[in-house]
Amino acid sequence: MSNPILTICVREIKNTINNHYLLGMTLLLATLSLFLVLLSDTSFSGSGVNNLSMQITSLSSLSIFFIPLMALFLSYDSIVGESEQGSLLLMLSYPIKRHQFILGKFFANWISLSIAIVLGYCSILLLLSFGSNLTIKFTYASFGLIYTSILLGGIFTAMALLVSVVVVQRSTAIIYCIAIWLFFVIFFDMLLLIVLTSEYGYIISADMLSNILLFNPIDMFRIISVGDQGNNLLPLHSLSNVVVFSQFILTLSMLIWIIAPLIYAIYLLRGKNL
Amino acid sequence: MPKNILINYKNINFSYKDVQILFDINITIKKGESVAIVGHNGAGKTTLIKLLIGVLEPNSGTINSTHYIQTNKLSFMPEHSALYGHLSGIELMHYFAELKGVGFKDIDKILKLVKIDFAMYKKISQYSKGMKQRLMLAQALLSDPEILILDEPYSGLDPSSRRLFSYILQDLSAKGKSIILSSHTLEGLTDIVDNVIFMKKGRVALSGKIKTVIDNLDLNDKIKLTLDKESSADKIIKSIQHLITSHMLSHNKLTLFYKTTNNIEILRTIVNIASIQDIDINKANVNDAYYLIYDKL
Numbered sequence: 001m002s003n004p005i006l007t008i009c010v011r012e013i014k015n016t017i018n019n020h021y022l023l024g025m026t027l028l029l030a031t032l033s034l035f036l037v038l039l040s041d042t043s044f045s046g047s048g049v050n051n052l053s054m055q056i057t058s059l060s061s062l063s064i065f066f067i068p069l070m071a072l073f074l075s076y077d078s079i080v081g082e083s084e085q086g087s088l089l090l091m092l093s094y095p096i097k098r099h100q101f102i103l104g105k106f107f108a109n110w111i112s113l114s115i116a117i118v119l120g121y122c123s124i125l126l127l128l129s130f131g132s133n134l135t136i137k138f139t140y141a142s143f144g145l146i147y148t149s150i151l152l153g154g155i156f157t158a159m160a161l162l163v164s165v166v167v168v169q170r171s172t173a174i175i176y177c178i179a180i181w182l183f184f185v186i187f188f189d190m191l192l193l194i195v196l197t198s199e200y201g202y203i204i205s206a207d208m209l210s211n212i213l214l215f216n217p218i219d220m221f222r223i224i225s226v227g228d229q230g231n232n233l234l235p236l237h238s239l240s241n242v243v244v245f246s247q248f249i250l251t252l253s254m255l256i257w258i259i260a261p262l263i264y265a266i267y268l269l270r271g272k273n274l
Numbered sequence: 275m276p277k278n279i280l281i282n283y284k285n286i287n288f289s290y291k292d293v294q295i296l297f298d299i300n301i302t303i304k305k306g307e308s309v310a311i312v313g314h315n316g317a318g319k320t321t322l323i324k325l326l327i328g329v330l331e332p333n334s335g336t337i338n339s340t341h342y343i344q345t346n347k348l349s350f351m352p353e354h355s356a357l358y359g360h361l362s363g364i365e366l367m368h369y370f371a372e373l374k375g376v377g378f379k380d381i382d383k384i385l386k387l388v389k390i391d392f393a394m395y396k397k398i399s400q401y402s403k404g405m406k407q408r409l410m411l412a413q414a415l416l417s418d419p420e421i422l423i424l425d426e427p428y429s430g431l432d433p434s435s436r437r438l439f440s441y442i443l444q445d446l447s448a449k450g451k452s453i454i455l456s457s458h459t460l461e462g463l464t465d466i467v468d469n470v471i472f473m474k475k476g477r478v479a480l481s482g483k484i485k486t487v488i489d490n491l492d493l494n495d496k497i498k499l500t501l502d503k504e505s506s507a508d509k510i511i512k513s514i515q516h517l518i519t520s521h522m523l524s525h526n527k528l529t530l531f532y533k534t535t536n537n538i539e540i541l542r543t544i545v546n547i548a549s550i551q552d553i554d555i556n557k558a559n560v561n562d563a564y565y566l567i568y569d570k571l
Binding site: 002015019089091096274 | 290291324327328329330344345346348349350352353354355356357358360369370372373374375413423
């Protein structure tokens with residue numbers, strides 16, 4: 001008997017290839033990252049800012065804006081779409097457990113996104129290697145960025161799946177996903193900054209701030225991916241000083257951010273009235 | 275539980291968001307038996323089907339059934355064509371076969387059986403509704419299931435697809451497979467199923483063998499007479515009043531309702547006293563039972 005998770009996963013990956021999602025995501029990441037790397041290579045060459053820091057920071061900003069968005073749009077209708085077209089009922093009458101169905105979808109979308117991230121970012125390394133601009137430091141930092149971007153993609157894929165289980169209409173899922181993106185990518189840090197710079201800023205100690213940042217996967221990603229490179233850039237330098245957790249704890253926290261929504265999505269799908 | 279019992283539901287209740295949908299459902303289905311779950315929209319047929327396929331669980335009651343849920347012993351065909359339009363028919367069948375853990379060797383045979391083999395490489399989005407329904411039936415036949423549960427299988431089908439479905443289901447029933455299907459009407463189903471469950475407002479209004487149900491309902495047979503001008507309807511009615519239960523007269527068309535036991539005597543009397551252009555005798559059937567249950571009970 002074949003493994004349903006694997007069967008669903010393979011079918012879904014084939015779908016993302018056939019409907020050109022994978023190609024689109026890869027091209028988008030490759031084009032934008034190349035553009036950013038070339039831009040940072042020229043614009044900041046005389047500014048005193050370390051070039052490598054600038055390039056990695058630019059690429060991590062690209063990941064912060066686009067990878068959550070791509071993950072959310074790839075997965076928002078994974079469950080609700082099946083439910084709307086009636087295939088969820090059919091699938092669950094098959095010898096497939098509900099957690100297998102969700103995990104199959106999750107791994108398919110995460111793998112598809114990861115392939116796009118790897119191909120997109122590695123294409124810059126390839127292009128830079130032709131012009132002899134590729135340094136070992138940049139290659140090492142890029143691999144770190146790819147690794148954390150994959151984790152970030154996993155987190156938002158899991159969140160999108162959770163949304164897809166909660167809602168009953170695709171249109172609602174889109175709205176929820178946009179709200180999630182806005183909250184984590186834009187508003188979380190903005191609100192934090194407002195509080196910190198207000199007269200009540202003293203309430204949040206450095207330790208507390210460090211803990212608060214664990215509630216936003218984007219901040220964790222930023223700290224891990226930029227790492228030492230951020231020391232040359234003032235805001236990130238400050239952030240690194242504030243965060244007391246090791247890279248291991250931060251990576252573990254990102255994994256928890258993947259697992260927790262998935263478990264909750266499985267729990268909700270088990271009790272869902274189809 | 276006796277070995278020949280496939281499904282045994284006792285006092286099943288189901289509610290969703292504080293609204294009770296099924297009330298005190300009792301069902302027993304033996305191996306090889308075929309059942310039609312009949313009722314109007316909102317009668318609870320689809321909810322009952324969802325309980326039977328195991329995607330819903332009752333709030334209370336006892337289920338003593340053979341372990342068939344989420345196994346290859348059970349196949350389900352949903353009401354709406356739950357298909358992936360971007361796949362071809364053959365790709366979909368391969369996908370479903372892999373999920374069921376069965377090989378691909380029977381796929382061609384099944385697609386031929388449901389007469390969709392000619393379009394197996396076409397995208398499903400290009401299929402007509404009838405073709406999609408046939409593909410849905412094909413996926414249900416993949417694992418050679420012991421129990422086939424079909425939700426409104428005839429809904430929206432053209433006559434030729436209806437005939438094909440009936441033929442396939444009759445054949446499966448004859449092979450000892452259990453077929454459970456839901457429908458708005460029993461019309462055309464009596465060759466496939468031998469048992470019926472009439473659902474009304476979430477309850478089982480009546481159930482049992484179709485013949486027994488009709489007999490127990492004490493339904494009337496009817497004779498439709500087209501009378502000659504010189505024949506008097508009043509005279510006919512007067513002479514057989516003690517043999518009929520009711521009558522309807524419209525111009526020269528007289529319909530008499532009566533119990534089966536009186537049919538010979540009625541016919542003899544009519545032939546003796548009236549001049550008739552046409553006569554049409556209808557035995558009480560499942561549709562009469564349906565109308566009695568939904569219009570009167």
